[in-house]
Amino acid sequence: NAGVMQNPRHLVRRRGQEARLRCSPMKGHSHVYWYRQLPEEGLKFMVYLQKENIIDESGMPKERFSAEFPKEGPSILRIQQVVRGDSAAYFCASSPPSSSSYNEQFFGPGTRLTVL
Amino acid sequence: QKEVEQNSGPLSVPEGAIASLNCTYSDRVSQSFFWYRQYSGKSPELIMSIYSNGDKEDGRFTAQLNKASQYVSLLIRDSQPSDSATYLCAVNIYSGTYKYIFGTGTRLKVLA
Numbered sequence: 001n002a003g004v005m006q007n008p009r010h011l012v013r014r015r016g017q018e019a020r021l022r023c024s025p026m027k028g029h030s031h032v033y034w035y036r037q038l039p040e041e042g043l044k045f046m047v048y049l050q051k052e053n054i055i056d057e058s059g060m061p062k063e064r065f066s067a068e069f070p071k072e073g074p075s076i077l078r079i080q081q082v083v084r085g086d087s088a089a090y091f092c093a094s095s096p097p098s099s100s101s102y103n104e105q106f107f108g109p110g111t112r113l114t115v116l
Numbered sequence: 117q118k119e120v121e122q123n124s125g126p127l128s129v130p131e132g133a134i135a136s137l138n139c140t141y142s143d144r145v146s147q148s149f150f151w152y153r154q155y156s157g158k159s160p161e162l163i164m165s166i167y168s169n170g171d172k173e174d175g176r177f178t179a180q181l182n183k184a185s186q187y188v189s190l191l192i193r194d195s196q197p198s199d200s201a202t203y204l205c206a207v208n209i210y211s212g213t214y215k216y217i218f219g220t221g222t223r224l225k226v227l228a
Contacts (some may be wrong), residue, residue, distance in 0.1 A: 033216070042220035043160065043204065048213060056213045091159055102148050102167060103208075105216060107159040 002027045004094050004108035005074075012114045019079040019086070021111045025094030031055075032075040033093045033105060034067060043091065049075055050097075082115045089113075119143060120207050122219035130227050135192040137222050139205030142186065148208035149181055149188045154221065155201045164190060195226040 005024040013019050025032050034046040048056040049069040060067065064082075069075040079086055089112050093105040121140045129135045137151075148167050152160035166172045166179040166188065178191040188207075192199055202221040208214050 035218075043218040045215055045217070048215065056215060058211075058215075102165075103214065104150065104162055104165055105206075106162060107152075110159045 004029075004092060004106055006092050006108035006111050008111060009109060010112045010114070012116060013082050014116050015083055016081050019082050019113055021077040021079075021090050021092075021113070022074040023077070023092030023094075023108055024074040025092075026106055028096065029094035029106075030097040031095045031103070032069050033095070034075075034077050035091045035093065037089045037091060037110075039088075046077070079113075082113075084115045087113055087115045119209070119217045120205055120219040122203075122205050122222045124220060125223040126225050127222055128225045128227055129195050131195060131197060133195050133226075135195045135199065135224055135226070137190040137192075137203050137205075137224065139188045139190075139207075139219055140186055141188070141205075141207045141217075143207065143209045143217075144183075144186065146207045146209050149179070150206040150208070150216070151177075151179060151188075151190045152204040152206060152218075153199075153201045154204055160204055192224075195224075197226045197228045200224055200226050 032049045035043040045059040047060050047067045064080045066078045089110045091110045092108045095103040095105045119142050151164040154160045164179040166181045172179045176193045180189045202223045204221045205219040206216045
């Protein structure tokens with residue numbers, strides 16, 4: 001499967017626990033983007049990463065949220081001390097290794113986070 | 117003013133008709149525009165990208181771009197019930213880095 005991979009597909013956490021969402025980009029892609037989508041709402045940009053670098057985190061909440069894309073392995077979006085308002089679908093997208101306005105982004109299947 | 121605006125719908129069209137989906141954007145220097153289709157409970161799927169003024173056709177889909185009016189549209193010819201989905205418009209803007217801004221989407225219903 002050469003597409004964007006995300007796991008887990010569904011994640012249930014209790015308030016105060018940590019959530020870790022993983023994303024492996026398409027083969028040959030080195031740019032990763034995370035988005036959050038609340039029910040009946042649009043996609044909200046969270047963070048843009050390249051290998052070992054956070055390029056743009058302007059959409060990340062200032063507290064409890066962090067993201068990384070290590071040299072080896074998937075990108076990880078980490079949410080500490082989850083609250084009910086964090087319940088959403090989290091999508092990862094990837095694009096080719098070129099900083100161009102013409103880069104197309106391709107989405108993974110998403111992780112549905114439910115906070116009890 | 118929102119950066120990317122779409123009518124939330126639902127837009128209902130009969131099977132076989134042309135569905136017209138519209139999107140306006142506020143950043144005059146945007147160069148790249150994308151249409152995604154999202155079925156309920158699924159992830160967005162890229163269906164069209166357009167970079168130059170005018171029309172771009174791909175099968176039953178035609179994207180239209182008018183940069184002077186800051187307007188991009190998607191036409192779906194011979195609409196099918198399987199086209200029923202939410203269509204998201206995305207605009208690539210530059211603010212230090214390139215970043216997609218998505219509209220909230222238009223829900224399309226094709227009636228059999």
